[in-house]
Amino acid sequence: xxxxxxxxxxxxxxxxxxxxxxxNGIDINVKEGEFTAVVGPSGSGKTTFLNMLGGLxxxxxxxxxxxxxxxxxxxxxxLIDFRMNNIGFVFQSYNLIPVLTAGENVEFIMQLQxxxxxxxxxxxxxxxxxxxxxxxxxxxxxxxxxGQQQRVAVARALASKPEFILADEPTANLDSKATTSxxxxxxxxxxxxxxxxxxxxxxxxxxxxxxxxxxxxxxxILKDEYxxxx
Amino acid sequence: MLFSISxxxxxxxxxxxxxIIFSVALGIFAGVIASAFFRGMADQRIQKVINTGLSxxxxxxxGYQQTSDFANYIPDxxxxxxxxxxxxxxxxxxxxxxxxxxxxxAETASGVLISGVIPDEEKKVTTIHSRIIDGEYFEGISRNxxxxxxxxxxxxxxxxxxxxxxxxxxxxxxxxxxxxxVAGIYSTxxxxxxxxxxxxxxxxxxxxxxxxxxxxxxxxxNINDNDxxxxxxxxxxxxxxxxxxxxxxxxxxxxxxxxxxxxxxxMYIFIIIxxxxxxxxxxxxxLMVVMERTKELGMLMAIGMNKIRIFSMIVLESVLLxxxxxxxxxxxxxxxxxxxxTHPIDLxxxxxxxxxxxxxxxxxxSLDTVMxxxxxxxxxxxxxxxxxxxxYKALKNDxxxxxxxx
Numbered sequence: 001x002x003x004x005x006x007x008x009x010x011x012x013x014x015x016x017x018x019x020x021x022x023x024n025g026i027d028i029n030v031k032e033g034e035f036t037a038v039v040g041p042s043g044s045g046k047t048t049f050l051n052m053l054g055g056l057x058x059x060x061x062x063x064x065x066x067x068x069x070x071x072x073x074x075x076x077x078x079l080i081d082f083r084m085n086n087i088g089f090v091f092q093s094y095n096l097i098p099v100l101t102a103g104e105n106v107e108f109i110m111q112l113q114x115x116x117x118x119x120x121x122x123x124x125x126x127x128x129x130x131x132x133x134x135x136x137x138x139x140x141x142x143x144x145x146x147g148q149q150q151r152v153a154v155a156r157a158l159a160s161k162p163e164f165i166l167a168d169e170p171t172a173n174l175d176s177k178a179t180t181s182x183x184x185x186x187x188x189x190x191x192x193x194x195x196x197x198x199x200x201x202x203x204x205x206x207x208x209x210x211x212x213x214x215x216x217x218x219x220x221i222l223k224d225e226y227x228x229x230x
Numbered sequence: 231m232l233f234s235i236s237x238x239x240x241x242x243x244x245x246x247x248x249x250i251i252f253s254v255a256l257g258i259f260a261g262v263i264a265s266a267f268f269r270g271m272a273d274q275r276i277q278k279v280i281n282t283g284l285s286x287x288x289x290x291x292x293g294y295q296q297t298s299d300f301a302n303y304i305p306d307x308x309x310x311x312x313x314x315x316x317x318x319x320x321x322x323x324x325x326x327x328x329x330x331x332x333x334x335x336a337e338t339a340s341g342v343l344i345s346g347v348i349p350d351e352e353k354k355v356t357t358i359h360s361r362i363i364d365g366e367y368f369e370g371i372s373r374n375x376x377x378x379x380x381x382x383x384x385x386x387x388x389x390x391x392x393x394x395x396x397x398x399x400x401x402x403x404x405x406x407x408x409x410x411x412v413a414g415i416y417s418t419x420x421x422x423x424x425x426x427x428x429x430x431x432x433x434x435x436x437x438x439x440x441x442x443x444x445x446x447x448x449x450x451x452n453i454n455d456n457d458x459x460x461x462x463x464x465x466x467x468x469x470x471x472x473x474x475x476x477x478x479x480x481x482x483x484x485x486x487x488x489x490x491x492x493x494x495x496x497m498y499i500f501i502i503i504x505x506x507x508x509x510x511x512x513x514x515x516x517l518m519v520v521m522e523r524t525k526e527l528g529m530l531m532a533i534g535m536n537k538i539r540i541f542s543m544i545v546l547e548s549v550l551l552x553x554x555x556x557x558x559x560x561x562x563x564x565x566x567x568x569x570x571x572t573h574p575i576d577l578x579x580x581x582x583x584x585x586x587x588x589x590x591x592x593x594x595x596s597l598d599t600v601m602x603x604x605x606x607x608x609x610x611x612x613x614x615x616x617x618x619x620x621x622y623k624a625l626k627n628d629x630x631x632x633x634x635x636x
Binding site: 051057098104109113 | 238
């Protein structure tokens, strides 16, 4: 079953002198439970593509359907709610709320969703234990290593029970040990919760784990390959 | 959690927040203490006017206050006085005979208002008896004693036991004179009052003028608490069957009533000016906060925090920042004002000028709870106003652009 359906997705940036086609007519579908890497050189359009997929950057033309909903036909308010309930984000520089503890960071999104306190507490505990830092539930991000912060970010992304998780260069700031460990974790989460993961990455280690690799260059899909990693 | 985030955000940059909190606290402290000082000054002025002669309620024959006509008196004042004395919370009732006259010593003369009083009754209404600085209050002189103010004594160059001659118009409109001897000299710290008011026994002036024995121009009423004013007023009106003019000190001396209102108004203007000055500091801080956290705000928008919540978070942060300073300022100000209620502020260096205007040289502060509540509301309002522009700037951020910031 397709979680994401993309048709003729185009993004053109107009500067004063030149017109740049960051994404140039991409058509693609993503099925539930996929573990997909979007790769390509810097400036190839990976992040713009992911941003349009995540409802952050409005496409110049084309269509993004998530769970059958054309997200760019929603009002900005509806789109924010849609992101909250359907998309999990993992950022390169973790982007946790520094004044909240690991547990509160995970709980925060569920609070935005209006989930009851008991459910929030239970899920927060469960997720932090699942990502291996259950003992750091009361630690602020500044007291955690980069790898631990990114684990919290993964737990936060999973907290809202999204349709899929978008991760933009999630390993870029991590050392090799932390990268291996995080990839193992995300792979396990993918299997455990059947959550769809889409990464934008340069990292060969991420590519080695991905079961599908979409290569973008000059805003177009150059290759779309599937791999059996079992 | 929004409250928790906003509160914790304040302490992300402790020095910057503490500077703002300290500024707000200092401004509000100044406002509270100034307000308590000027209110205390006004209260003391009013209390002094009430205690030295005005009293809380006065009863007159209709038209007397407009003309001060000697023949326009309350005929059965003695009986009325006894009836009013029976009203609960009335602590004193004094009937007075009032007459404008000329008081002369061997050296000079001065125009004065004579109050013919029954000393024991008058003691329960005014505090002149406790302000005697020389001699006694109607004692020590058996025939025609008079109590005069210090300023008048200086003007007439008289001392205790000196003789002064009072010239008045009697009931038959004839000019008549009487020799009185100074029994006591009082000082109220109000030079104008001291120079123009003298007190004689009701019986002495009544005989001199041929005034009816049980009548009076004025019945002055003292009560135990200003809060009971309206209750007693309505009782007195009912006793007089609404045939006489019954007025409270607020009606008798409207300028005194306006004094408190005017002081309060000046204080609100003063505090608003302080808050306006602080407003720009808070706006500046909140703008820095928003600019520093562009990426974080972008992330919050990305993960699903809507504009109302972002706006509320920034407003809440600004309000908490202002309110923390405001509450600290109010607590310290209220504490200082509380001390000032028992330990007066000494203005004796400028005493002469203040006394000319009828104010005390020692000012006891007076704290008004309503004003403290209003100051708190104004501080909250300042926090909200200060956050509007920074919050608007935050909402203008595009999450995708914000997240690209390194």
